[in-house]
Amino acid sequence: MTELIIASMMTMMTAATPLMFAATGELICERSGVLNLGVEGMMLIGAVFGFATAAVTGNASLGLLAAGASGILASLIFAFLTLTMLSNQVATGLALTIFGTGLSALVGFDYVGETIDRIAAIHLPVLSDLPVVGPLLFGHDPLVYLSFILLIGVALFLNRSRWGMILKAVGDSDVSAHAIGYPVVLIRYAAVAFGGLMAGLGGGYLSLVYTPLWAENMTAGRGWIALALVVFASWRPERVLFGAILFGGITILQLNAQAAGLGIPAAFMSMLPYIATIVVLVLISRDVVRIRLNAPACLGRPFRAER
Amino acid sequence: MKKLLKLTTVMLTVLLSLGAVTQASADKLKVGFIYIGPPGDHGWTYAHDQGRLMIDNMLGDHVETTFVEGVPEGPDADRAIAKLAETGHKLIFTTSFGYMEPTLKVAKRFPDVKFEHATGYKQADNVSTYSARFYEGRYVQGQIAAKISKSGVIGYIASFPIPEVVRGINAFMLGAQSINPDMKVKVVWVYSWFDPPKEADAAKVLMDQGADIITQHTDSTAALQAAAERGIYAFGQASDMIQFAQDTQLTAILDNWGPYYVKRTVDVLMGTWSSGDTWDGMGPGMVGMAPFTNMPSDIAMMARETAESIRTGAFHPFTGPINNQAGEEVVAAGETADDGMLAGMNFYVKGVDDKLPQ
Numbered sequence: 001m002t003e004l005i006i007a008s009m010m011t012m013m014t015a016a017t018p019l020m021f022a023a024t025g026e027l028i029c030e031r032s033g034v035l036n037l038g039v040e041g042m043m044l045i046g047a048v049f050g051f052a053t054a055a056v057t058g059n060a061s062l063g064l065l066a067a068g069a070s071g072i073l074a075s076l077i078f079a080f081l082t083l084t085m086l087s088n089q090v091a092t093g094l095a096l097t098i099f100g101t102g103l104s105a106l107v108g109f110d111y112v113g114e115t116i117d118r119i120a121a122i123h124l125p126v127l128s129d130l131p132v133v134g135p136l137l138f139g140h141d142p143l144v145y146l147s148f149i150l151l152i153g154v155a156l157f158l159n160r161s162r163w164g165m166i167l168k169a170v171g172d173s174d175v176s177a178h179a180i181g182y183p184v185v186l187i188r189y190a191a192v193a194f195g196g197l198m199a200g201l202g203g204g205y206l207s208l209v210y211t212p213l214w215a216e217n218m219t220a221g222r223g224w225i226a227l228a229l230v231v232f233a234s235w236r237p238e239r240v241l242f243g244a245i246l247f248g249g250i251t252i253l254q255l256n257a258q259a260a261g262l263g264i265p266a267a268f269m270s271m272l273p274y275i276a277t278i279v280v281l282v283l284i285s286r287d288v289v290r291i292r293l294n295a296p297a298c299l300g301r302p303f304r305a306e307r
Numbered sequence: 308m309k310k311l312l313k314l315t316t317v318m319l320t321v322l323l324s325l326g327a328v329t330q331a332s333a334d335k336l337k338v339g340f341i342y343i344g345p346p347g348d349h350g351w352t353y354a355h356d357q358g359r360l361m362i363d364n365m366l367g368d369h370v371e372t373t374f375v376e377g378v379p380e381g382p383d384a385d386r387a388i389a390k391l392a393e394t395g396h397k398l399i400f401t402t403s404f405g406y407m408e409p410t411l412k413v414a415k416r417f418p419d420v421k422f423e424h425a426t427g428y429k430q431a432d433n434v435s436t437y438s439a440r441f442y443e444g445r446y447v448q449g450q451i452a453a454k455i456s457k458s459g460v461i462g463y464i465a466s467f468p469i470p471e472v473v474r475g476i477n478a479f480m481l482g483a484q485s486i487n488p489d490m491k492v493k494v495v496w497v498y499s500w501f502d503p504p505k506e507a508d509a510a511k512v513l514m515d516q517g518a519d520i521i522t523q524h525t526d527s528t529a530a531l532q533a534a535a536e537r538g539i540y541a542f543g544q545a546s547d548m549i550q551f552a553q554d555t556q557l558t559a560i561l562d563n564w565g566p567y568y569v570k571r572t573v574d575v576l577m578g579t580w581s582s583g584d585t586w587d588g589m590g591p592g593m594v595g596m597a598p599f600t601n602m603p604s605d606i607a608m609m610a611r612e613t614a615e616s617i618r619t620g621a622f623h624p625f626t627g628p629i630n631n632q633a634g635e636e637v638v639a640a641g642e643t644a645d646d647g648m649l650a651g652m653n654f655y656v657k658g659v660d661d662k663l664p665q
Contacts, residue, residue: 007515015508113347115528115551118536211507211529216345216377218504255512259462259493263662266496 006135008256013144014210016248018043018202018219020147022226023233023240024154025198030230031158032191033171033298037093038078039199040223041100046071046200047207048104051214054116060212061119064143064204071200072193074100079192083185086302101217111214118212119143143205148241150198155237167191171296174303184303199223228277234284234294247273336398338362338572339391340374341384343403343526344501350526350545351500351562352376355402355425357546358564362572370572380405385412392417398575400568401425403500404469410434421580423571425564426471428650430582437567438471440588442478442649443617444560444596445522446624447610448542449482451557451599452520453490454606455540462513463494464506464523464530468664470652472524477656478624479522482613484658493518494661503529510534510541520557531555540601547597557602558610561595586646589618625649630657 022039029036049070054063078096081087119141122128127138158164170177170187178184202222207214225247232247233239254269284294338359346356359372373396378387384406391399392413400423401410407427414422414434422434430436452461461483465472476494483490493516495509506525510533513521521534521541528551534541535555543549543559567585574580587593596614599607616622627638631654638644655663 211503
């Protein structure tokens with residue numbers, strides 16, 4: 001029984017990792033006041049370029065770099081359109097997702113059915129062999145740890161650093177931040193790029209570690225789950241961790257319930273994360289003060305500096 | 308192989324006599340294929356594409372083939388099939404179960420085009436159906452799994468709860484039970500033919516729950532790779548996947564569509580095509596087994612013997628007594644299930660650890 005629980009938890013953590021990456025990035029992006037609905041597209045772009053690079057060079061770490069870099073590039077297209085050209089963020093984000101789906105299918109065409117050497121799980125002598133905590137704490141692939149480190153880093157950045165305060169200020173009142181003299185557009189560019197980097201890494205995790213192969217549309221909606229996750233976490237990084245494990249865990253639990261022969265309809269279980277998001281939205285919307293505290297006030301609003 | 312050679316010689320003779328006719332008409336016969344996944348899936352679609360290539364190789368002077376890949380089972384299938392018919396394709400193979408209704412619908416609009424639908428059960432004057440008796444291979448796999456498994460639990464990744472898939476699970480279970488009556492099969496439905504991350508998730512979950520052999524009725528190599536990562540054995544699906552998991556694949560069921568595709572194409576060329584239903588197994592060579600690897604030689608020997616007796620018709624995988632999950636006898640001792648029961652199979656045999664989704 002303990003073995004089943006440990007094994008399930010390990011599987012859940014790997015399922016949560018791509019969500020953690022993407023949601024952490026989107027959280028920073030939204031905290032700066034930019035709503036980027038292109039997460040799914042950026043993840044696919046990261047997944048395909050990461051995989052292609054790994055397949056060509058034979059080096060999965062290079063593939064990961066390419067995944068992050070291509071995510072940044074994709075997000076910069078979005079940033080240019082919405083921040084410089086002031087296009088509608090919702091429409092542009094949706095377009096980015098559609099663009100990413102198509103581009104990744106085109107680029108990935110020649111790589112369907114190829115294999116690469118995945119980034120393997122680490123194995124520390126002694127530590128990884130400890131009972132229970134060994135595999136749980138020391139038996140993952142390096143990216144699981146990276147996602148944790150980045151999430152903690154983002155939490156510290158937002159809550160403890162001056163630049164974190166500035167980022168939140170830009171998201172809450174772009175006009176005031178501009179009046180004080182902060183480069184609002186530049187800061188938002190950086191936040192969007194960080195979102196792109198993280199979405200790219202999340203996509204790369206899927207194609208380089210999770211299932212080391214490329215398949216069209218392989219993110220299968222994880223980008224949208226990451227978006228829901230940011231709302232679920234009410235824009236607080238520490239809650240992203242909880243949410244990612246919950247959202248990732250439910251997909252695994254759903255399969256676990258099936259394998260155990262419990263007879264719960266799979267579609268019902270798959271629906272649960274979204275119901276949870278709606279419930280959370282309703283709950284936080286009841287309390288006006290709490291919304292003001294967390295949701296970036298300028299989310300989705302275009303900003304033009306008065307000269 | 309011998310069968311193939313014989314077929315080839317017959318075909319060549321036919322073609323030589325046909326030569327005069329086809330040269331007169333400058334246009335080649337256009338043959339179209341609709342695929343559910345990419346030809347690079349190294350599974351189901353890959354196997355169909357190998358069949359298409361056999362047409363190219365053998366009849367290339369008279370025939371031109373086209374394929375449309377990644378066509379979802381739904382309204383898009385309608386359009387894709389109609390598109391092929393509109394662009395002068397006179398023979399169209401639709402290679403997934405869910406294309407059944409779209410194929411029939413389009414076939415009504417194009418009465419002079421011949422359609423061939425894989426794994427379906429509804430025919431029309433210009434729509435034939437064909438399928439392979441994959442369950443014959445599944446029975447052999449079940450026996451191998453029961454011999455090798457230490458935990459006595461097999462993980463089975465299933466796609467959609469249709470008779471084709473249920474039949475496979477049952478055949479596998481019957482094979483496993485013939486070796487060890489207490490074998491357990493855990494089933495996870497992923498509701499997709501091709502979704503690598505989900506297939507991998509399902510494999511991981513099954514392994515988490517104690518399965519030490521994985522088999523699948525989905526199209527990608529993801530489950531095999533997930534098994535390889537944990538160092539347990541698994542079966543390939545639809546084509547030999549050994550290159551993806553050298554130390555993992557025990558064997559694979561091979562779909563060998565080529566000879567059928569060539570034969571049907573020749574039928575159209577000669578004007579002898581007629582609607583029908585073909586359901587061939589190991590005997591005619593439509594189903595094959597990849598080499599038995601990563602197992603002791605006595606188990607490989609047993610597997611070969613079972614496969615041989617199925618091939619010659621000496622043994623039928625669905626030989627009674629067979630009970631359903633409720634313990635009711637569905638096939639009496641000494642009898643074999645008829646094709647009607649097999650084609651519409653919607654119950655589990657006793658011992659399958661799952662409730663069949665309805």
